[in-house]
Amino acid sequence: MSERSESCEKGEKWKETRRLVSHLSLVSSVSHKQTRWTMLTDTERRELEDAVKHYPEKRGAAIDALLTVQRHRGWISDESLLDIAQFLEITAEDLDSIATFYNLVFRKPVGRHVAFVCDSISCWIKGCEQVQEQIKNLYDVDLGQTTSDGRLTVLPIACLGHCERAPAMMIDQDVYGEVAPEKMENIMEKYK
Amino acid sequence: MERPLTKYLHPDGSPRFLREYVATGGYRSLQRFGTELAPKDVQRLVGESGLRGRGGGGFPTGTKWSFVPMGPDAPKPKYIVANGDEMEPGTFKDRVLMEGDPHGLVEGMIMAGYALDAEVGYIFLRGEYHLSAQRLNQAIAEAYAEGYLGKPLPGTTFRFDLHLHSSAGRYICGEETALINALEGKRAVPRAKPPFPQTVGLWGQPTIVQNVETLYNIPQIINHGTDWYRRLSRTKDGGTKIYGISGRVTNPGWWELPLGTTARELLERHGGGMADGVRFRGLLPGGISTSFMIEEHLDLPLDFSSFPPDVGRLGTGTMIILDDQTCPVGFVLNLEKFFARESCGWCTPCREGLPWVAKLLMAFEEGRATSDDLSLLEMHTKWLAPGHTFCGLAPGAMAPLQSALKYFREDFERHIAIGGCPWSKKSAQQRVLV
Numbered sequence A: 001m002s003e004r005s006e007s008c009e010k011g012e013k014w015k016e017t018r019r020l021v022s023h024l025s026l027v028s029s030v031s032h033k034q035t036r037w038t039m040l041t042d043t044e045r046r047e048l049e050d051a052v053k054h055y056p057e058k059r060g061a062a063i064d065a066l067l068t069v070q071r072h073r074g075w076i077s078d079e080s081l082l083d084i085a086q087f088l089e090i091t092a093e094d095l096d097s098i099a100t101f102y103n104l105v106f107r108k109p110v111g112r113h114v115a116f117v118c119d120s121i122s123c124w125i126k127g128c129e130q131v132q133e134q135i136k137n138l139y140d141v142d143l144g145q146t147t148s149d150g151r152l153t154v155l156p157i158a159c160l161g162h163c164e165r166a167p168a169m170m171i172d173q174d175v176y177g178e179v180a181p182e183k184m185e186n187i188m189e190k191y192k
Numbered sequence B: 001m002e003r004p005l006t007k008y009l010h011p012d013g014s015p016r017f018l019r020e021y022v023a024t025g026g027y028r029s030l031q032r033f034g035t036e037l038a039p040k041d042v043q044r045l046v047g048e049s050g051l052r053g054r055g056g057g058g059f060p061t062g063t064k065w066s067f068v069p070m071g072p073d074a075p076k077p078k079y080i081v082a083n084g085d086e087m088e089p090g091t092f093k094d095r096v097l098m099e100g101d102p103h104g105l106v107e108g109m110i111m112a113g114y115a116l117d118a119e120v121g122y123i124f125l126r127g128e129y130h131l132s133a134q135r136l137n138q139a140i141a142e143a144y145a146e147g148y149l150g151k152p153l154p155g156t157t158f159r160f161d162l163h164l165h166s167s168a169g170r171y172i173c174g175e176e177t178a179l180i181n182a183l184e185g186k187r188a189v190p191r192a193k194p195p196f197p198q199t200v201g202l203w204g205q206p207t208i209v210q211n212v213e214t215l216y217n218i219p220q221i222i223n224h225g226t227d228w229y230r231r232l233s234r235t236k237d238g239g240t241k242i243y244g245i246s247g248r249v250t251n252p253g254w255w256e257l258p259l260g261t262t263a264r265e266l267l268e269r270h271g272g273g274m275a276d277g278v279r280f281r282g283l284l285p286g287g288i289s290t291s292f293m294i295e296e297h298l299d300l301p302l303d304f305s306s307f308p309p310d311v312g313r314l315g316t317g318t319m320i321i322l323d324d325q326t327c328p329v330g331f332v333l334n335l336e337k338f339f340a341r342e343s344c345g346w347c348t349p350c351r352e353g354l355p356w357v358a359k360l361l362m363a364f365e366e367g368r369a370t371s372d373d374l375s376l377l378e379m380h381t382k383w384l385a386p387g388h389t390f391c392g393l394a395p396g397a398m399a400p401l402q403s404a405l406k407y408f409r410e411d412f413e414r415h416i417a418i419g420g421c422p423w424s425k426k427s428a429q430q431r432v433l434v
């Protein structure tokens, strides 16, 4: 498929989803109690029910819910967004306004692993630009991109709170300090 | 020298859980609640201790607590929120405490809750602090199992429940009213003040938002008394401070020291002085929303009440060093790019002004700047001054810029004169070597 037709198709799909979204939000605001559209897995549902217990209102768990579903599915697709909105009894638009605000919620697919490279001041002083460059040289990705084999997405991140060991980066949930460019390959061994 | 907050931390960074925490006196003072210490006694002790908020503003904690409605007619529930967002670049002190001694935060929150008759607490933790989350979760589970949480404290009718909320990024979440919106499951834009959270906060209820390090100080005050606590400090603000250093020094790190320690002591005695081959030019004393200090300020006590107004404020107490091999304009550009990216976009001066500032600084680095651009930068420091924006993010962003224009003006001018950055090649090489 050429790039162009793929993006057209995505456009169509998006429009379709938008229709569904507006339709759903209408439904959910009128009679969400009766409708049962949600496709959450049993595990996801259980985890979301646990999350909701921590707040006096269901929507308090919106961010927990997004992060929980993302943990299972890798990212938050339009379908996932609908599933969660339905569960929280809020509109999908409302939830999307939250999902798109927080940078650790991914509204686009990411690779199997995500490298967050700190670009704040202490790391900049100690050479975070060289770290970014090394990643580009080794894996042929720029910030914001995913490798063609789907292994790795690279994203910039604000100060990781490890400034005394700058430059710092986080891969998935593991933080690395004093990341000299020549150590990069070694570090990445763990993330296939 | 006493280091009450950190003396028991394991040097290898492994956590202290319940047994160890209790063995070193943890949770013991809770037994005095109900008999010896009424809520108003705890409030009074915190007020008399001279404790000032460690989140960057240095607001007196006792004063903040005095705005919370008390008594039988006060709204219920009231909330205590620990601000563990810690995204101020250069700042890593709260992480050290939460990773090493998670129960200290739990106990501090129980005590604050008791003092203010607030029965529910949330720890608002930045999403990237996975290790802290894991350890705090374990500590909370242990505290529930032991009955410190979820059951009335012995001899009282006060019962405290505590929840951990892991956030999902964005620096603005640290601003206390934005944080409250984030906790309610909304976009983290700040709220108008007044009303202040102390009366109308989380879900409309009275809410105290307190920095993590501030809360760690409360058990110390209650356990050892206010005289002891005040004596920890060298100045009139009570207690110790977790100071830190990052940048090109011999030994970057953190140290718990008496409040009022000077930047020179910190830099020379603890940080081991500047790294080989570089010289000191300036420092930001506590995160990037503070003003530059230069050589002549190094002997000022680092606390909340000794800074002359033209030097600015201590901020978070974790300082970032500017050395002579690093371009001050590039340094400030990095800061302003951060602020422009992290602006929540709610109010126009900040949303539009910060990207403008970043573009202007970029022009200096790329050799396109003129002296008009220098005046434009000056003007922004006024347009984005306190009172012109909805919250403190934009004025915070202007503090390092304004002071850089004052102390490093000839460096800005040199960029204009030579049509580029005097550091560019040299600094690139330097950075590969470090």
Ligand SMILES: Cc1cc2nc3c(=O)[nH]c(=O)nc-3n(C[C@H](O)[C@H](O)[C@H](O)COP(=O)(O)O)c2cc1C
Binding pocket: B052, B053, B054, B055, B056, B057, B058, B059, B061, B083, B084, B085, B086, B087, B088, B171, B172, B173, B174, B175, B176, B177, B209, B210, B211, B212, B214, B215, B391, B392, B393, B396
């Ligand atoms: C943009 C912005 C970001 C902030 N980030 C934090 C933060 O990460 N942690 C924190 O404790 N306070 C932060 N603050 C300050 C809080 O609004 C609040 O004053 C503080 O949590 C109060 O706690 P304290 O009195 O114990 O210092 C921030 C303020 C602003 C304006």
Ligand code: SF4
Binding pocket: B172, B189, B190, B342, B343, B344, B345, B346, B347, B348, B350, B351, B389, B390, B391, B392, B393, B394
């Ligand atoms: S000053 Fe900036 S961060 Fe604060 S409310 Fe305005 S746009 Fe948002």
Ligand code: FES
Binding pocket: A118, A119, A120, A121, A122, A123, A124, A158, A159, A160, A161, A162, A163, A166, A167, A168, B089, B090, B091
């Ligand atoms: S500046 Fe990179 S970890 Fe703090």
